[in-house]
Amino acid sequence: MLATILGLGIMSAMLKAQTSINIQQFSDSTWISYCPVPVQVNFVMYGQATNYAPNAPMNISVDFGDGNTYSNTVNLSSGWFSDWSISNTYNFSGIFSLRCIVTGPDLNADTAYYSIIAGDTCGTITGKMYVDANSNCNYNAGEILLAGMPVRLMQGSVVAGYSYTDQTGDYAFNVPSSFTYDVIPAVNINNYGYVTTCPPSGQYTGVTAPSSNLDFGMNCLPGFDLVALNSGTGFRPGFTATVRPKALNTFCQPVSGQLELILDPLTSYVSSIPVPVSVNGDTLRWNFSNLNNSNYWNSWNAFAPAVTVYTSLSAQIGDTVCFTTNVTPLSGDVNTANNTNIFCIDVRNSWDPNMKQVSPIGEGPNGNLAPGTYDMDYTVHFQNTGNDTAYQIFILDTLDSDLDAATFQAISSTHNMEVDILPGNVLKFFFPNIMLPDSNINAALSNGHVTYTIRTKPSLPVGTQIKNTARIYFDFNPAIVTNTTLNTIAIPLGVNENANAIQGITVYPNPASSQVLVTLTNKQVGAQLILVDALGRQVISEKTTQQEVSLNVSHLPAGIYNLIIKSDKQIASGRVILIK
DSSP states (O other): OHHHHHHHHHHHHHHHHHOEEEEEEEEESSOOOBOSSSEEEEEEEEEEEESSOTTOEEEEEEEOSSSOEEEEEEEOBTTEEEEEEEEEEEOSOEEEEEEEEEEOTTSOEEEEEEEEEEOSSEEEEEEEEEEOTTOSSSOOTTSOBOOSOEEEEEETTEEEEEEEOOTTSEEEEEEETTSOEEEEEOTTGGGGTEEEEESTTSSEEEEOSSBOOOOEEEEEOSSBOEEEEOOEEOOOTTSEEEEOOEEEEOSSSOEEEEEEEEOOTTEEEEEEESOOSEEETTEEEEEEEEEOOTTTTBGGGSBOOEEEEEEOTTOOTTOEEEEEEEEEOOTTBSOGGGSEEEEEEEOOSSOOSSEEEEESOOBTTTTEEOSSOOEEEEEEEEEOOSSSOBOOEEEEEEOOTTEEEEEEEEEEESSOOEEEEETTTEEEEEETTOOBOOTTTOTGGGEEEEEEEEEEOTTOOTTOEEEEOEEEEETTSOOEEOOOEEEEEOOOOSOOTGGGOBTTBEEESSSBSSEEEEEOOGGGTTOEEEEEOTTSOEEEEEEOOSSEEEEEOTTSOSEEEEEEEEOSSOEEEEEEEEOO
16 A cells, blocks of 8 residues: 555656646736725736646636635646636725635646736826937927836835836826836937936836826936847748848947848848948848937837848758848947847748747757846737738737846837836737728738847746747737747757858857857958957957957856857857856
């Protein structure tokens, strides 16, 4: 009998080790302010579970934080679990901390936390963001109003809400009036090219609702920050596909420069709008002028050619095509690490137009990344494949717990949108009045996408998996669930040293620990060689005088670095991995 019990215990432990449960969203379903009390609040919860039986029962328990609890059992469906019937009535004011636990039949479990605020009455907190051109800490007619700028509302240490300024520079919160709040521009406001100058403290404290005219005056930071992006769809053998290289400037100081696209060997150039200023083999180049961050996440405020390429018949299902995008100049750029983007996507013979992509894609099926801190670029593609116009679309994207929500930044969108960070680190991209035609009427205009960047948390241990899935809602239809992107923090093994060549330039050894030998082509002698870490800092910069350059990297920590070789005529870049 004892042996049987021990055997069952070992089997249970083995099953638990093979299964996983991941609550992807646990929040209130409407994300509104709750007042006056008593008030009924409805919640939504969903997630994924792996390596369970197809219809395995998942037990759900919720502590609402006011003494009330909830329990239910749902069955897995295609690896997903969800419960839309969670509800509670709050009878008194307060800040309530909720806990949701989902337990599988093997007792493996995942836990998610959430907070809501309920009050007796509600009021609005409003203000605007503007460029304080005359430095008088008052908005004056003619001063630039800033759209799409993030604002946080704090209640003590609890994030009570996020707001993004609209096209007229205004932000608004509707919150219970029985609390005091702090109103603060998001911690990454410098990433948008601005510094808060008014009020001098950079925030409003002890604010009660209703309050108005809590305006933030901003000044432009010096320099510029060019960003290279890329996206593409429809890579099928024997068909044409579209590649969208993009140059953005996240700062408000205008800059002119050049955009470069290097095609994958499995693709060939067909046409482009606008036409490149030069086409040299697999390399296309365009010039752009006076690029700044005015509503910069909108594609019409970026420089983004539409490039048609042909995918070779020799391409096979499962092959990966990769495109490199470079933007220059580098001199004066505050962050040269994002001047190069390598965009990779699988070759397919069928294509889901509603999908999610991540860059860096990583190595192998698990998207392996060497230990370090990364700026992750995520793109959600959507297409109206119905038989009528889509009037509005919104996307919900629950951030992986290993991503730092404070570093979130919307970068690019094909259509005008509103952005919110909902409680529980849920991104909401809302496209009101998008009027997206269906693919049968206009296939070219039936597509859209949104791209954002976010940084991984520092010091993630080896084995950490970073997963992201988006849900796309067309009008009042059920959600379309995208694929799940996957990256894994892993020690790089078996890297082919010379296979990591950068456009004819070899890097040896790679990975390296103390010395890296860079062998240039004849034409590259005299180029500037720059090594940039994951935070965008130049850790090595030197002018080359010969074909072979030895870099001393013994003083640098382990991680992944961007190697940039910049000459007067071109820029090349690639990856260097350091291990210790």
